Amino acid sequence: MTRAIWFLIKLAIVVAIAIYLVENPGAVTIDWQGYVINTSFAMLLLVTVVLIGIAALAYRLWRGIRGAPGAFGRRSRARKRERGYRALTRGMVAVAAGDAAGARRYAREADAMLRDPPLTMLLSAQAAQLNGDEKAAERYFQTMLERPETAFLGVRGLLTQAIRDGNQTEALQLARRAKSLQPQTPWVLTTLFDLETRAAQWGRAEQTLLDGMKSGAFPAEAGRHHRAALLLERSYEAELEGHHDDALRHAQAAAKLEPAFPPAASRLARLLARTGKHRKAGKVIEKAWSTRPHPELADAYRDISPDSDPLAQVKRFERLQSMVPNDPEGHVALARAAMAAKLWGEARNHLSKALAERPTDRVYRMLAELAEAEHGDIAAARDWLAKAANAEPDPIWVCKECGTLSKSWRSICAQCGAFDSMEWKLPSVAVRIAEPHRLPPARPPEPPAQPATTTTVVQQPEETPAASPTQETQRGTTAQQPQPAAG
Numbered sequence: 001m002t003r004a005i006w007f008l009i010k011l012a013i014v015v016a017i018a019i020y021l022v023e024n025p026g027a028v029t030i031d032w033q034g035y036v037i038n039t040s041f042a043m044l045l046l047v048t049v050v051l052i053g054i055a056a057l058a059y060r061l062w063r064g065i066r067g068a069p070g071a072f073g074r075r076s077r078a079r080k081r082e083r084g085y086r087a088l089t090r091g092m093v094a095v096a097a098g099d100a101a102g103a104r105r106y107a108r109e110a111d112a113m114l115r116d117p118p119l120t121m122l123l124s125a126q127a128a129q130l131n132g133d134e135k136a137a138e139r140y141f142q143t144m145l146e147r148p149e150t151a152f153l154g155v156r157g158l159l160t161q162a163i164r165d166g167n168q169t170e171a172l173q174l175a176r177r178a179k180s181l182q183p184q185t186p187w188v189l190t191t192l193f194d195l196e197t198r199a200a201q202w203g204r205a206e207q208t209l210l211d212g213m214k215s216g217a218f219p220a221e222a223g224r225h226h227r228a229a230l231l232l233e234r235s236y237e238a239e240l241e242g243h244h245d246d247a248l249r250h251a252q253a254a255a256k257l258e259p260a261f262p263p264a265a266s267r268l269a270r271l272l273a274r275t276g277k278h279r280k281a282g283k284v285i286e287k288a289w290s291t292r293p294h295p296e297l298a299d300a301y302r303d304i305s306p307d308s309d310p311l312a313q314v315k316r317f318e319r320l321q322s323m324v325p326n327d328p329e330g331h332v333a334l335a336r337a338a339m340a341a342k343l344w345g346e347a348r349n350h351l352s353k354a355l356a357e358r359p360t361d362r363v364y365r366m367l368a369e370l371a372e373a374e375h376g377d378i379a380a381a382r383d384w385l386a387k388a389a390n391a392e393p394d395p396i397w398v399c400k401e402c403g404t405l406s407k408s409w410r411s412i413c414a415q416c417g418a419f420d421s422m423e424w425k426l427p428s429v430a431v432r433i434a435e436p437h438r439l440p441p442a443r444p445p446e447p448p449a450q451p452a453t454t455t456t457v458v459q460q461p462e463e464t465p466a467a468s469p470t471q472e473t474q475r476g477t478t479a480q481q482p483q484p485a486a487g
């Protein structure tokens with residue numbers, strides 16, 4: 001509306017000027033170099049305006065012709081970039097969909113259109129991997145490593161390749177480099193921790209764990225347990241190297257972090273007993289026992305005793321049992337001490353109580369042993385053993401990653417290599433008992449604190465490492481083949 005009014009006003013002004021000029025034509029005479037022009041003022045004005053118009057038009061035409069190639073180039077480049085980005089997007093979709101041929105085609109197109117290697121390199125590497133060309137993928141990752149903006153992606157690609165190929169040394173170096181580039185990234189910290197524990201680099205793994213707990217890569221509770229497990233390994237390592245003070249210091253730190261963790265308490269108690277601190281050692285076991293009775297604690301409690309007299313042992317175990325009166329572990333431990341002291345009545349009494357609490361395989365076996373030791377009653381022993389075969393199993397260490405069963409706790413699963421994955425529980429799905437020759441070499445055998453004079457009387461079928469694997473696996477309901485961890 002406003003524009004229309006303005007147009008009308010302008011039109012009115014032009015018409016008014018025109019009328020004025022027609023009514024007052026005037027006269028102009030130009031005399032130049034012998035040429036004389038006689039005309040009206042209106043005509044002169046018209047001719048001047050037309051000439052200015054023609055000059056302006058000519059100038060625009062000339063500019064247009066001069067700038068044409070640049071504008072054409074710009075439009076063509078924009079079209080190429082657009083095609084490049086489209087190819088990049090389609091390539092990523094093809095990688096996600098596992099379309100190897102499509103990924104390769106789009107990677108080439110994006111590379112040709114964009115000419116921006118940092119942008120297209122990852123797609124090219126992934127396309128090469130999808131096509132099974134690991135060598136080409138490795139070349140791309142290596143090139144990415146050389147540019148600061150893509151170095152982390154390159155490290156990640158090479159690290160994944162190294163882990164898959166089982167190249168532990170290479171993987172460890174790459175994981176360290178990844179940590180130096182991105183120190184807070186959770187998967188970097190958990191991967192580095194996993195590699196360091198597999199390489200038995202306990203000190204470095206502890207530092208990585210602490211960094212990971214700070215950045216939230218490890219939950220506080222799991223982190224604390226992992227740290228206790230690491231400290232136990234450091235304790236065994238220090239002992240192997242002859243650093244007995246360090247061995248004790250690490251065991252104390254582990255037991256302080258997880259006082260009720262049986263391997264930590266029994267390790268500390270044994271080391272304390274070895275330095276003559278029997279009272280203190282006993283306290284460590286009693287504290288852990290009152291939270292969670294466990295056969296490993298009972299074994300350590302027996303071994304750390306300064307008194308080899310079987311009757312004195314019975315007294316000690318009576319005190320231990322009274323701390324958690326209704327727990328079957330206490331009855332079993334006391335019955336064992338009583339059998340060693342040939343107190344058959346007391347042994348039978350506590351085995352009956354254990355049987356009432358939980359009628360397991362181990363209790364029936366001990367009853368068989370008792371029948372044979374007391375009266376030489378082979379027939380009764382055989383009856384008990386028959387019952388043992390059908391009884392429910394006792395708790396055992398079970399790897400929560402692969403389900404492997406182990407009689408003793410290990411920080412590294414002998415089957416799948418997972419760290420601190422053993423849980424003390426009933427083997428609902430038995431898979432495989434770790435065979436002694438497959439156990440990792442890092443942990444030395446625990447020497448007994450006392451000469452085994454008090455323990456040789458007691459047969460411990462469930463503690464003997466030579467138990468046949470078939471006998472052990474038959475406890476399970478199904479057998480499945482564990483897969484090694486993918487790393």
Ligand SMILES: [Zn+2]
Pocket residue numbers: 399400401402403404413414415416417418421
């Ligand atoms: Zn495992």
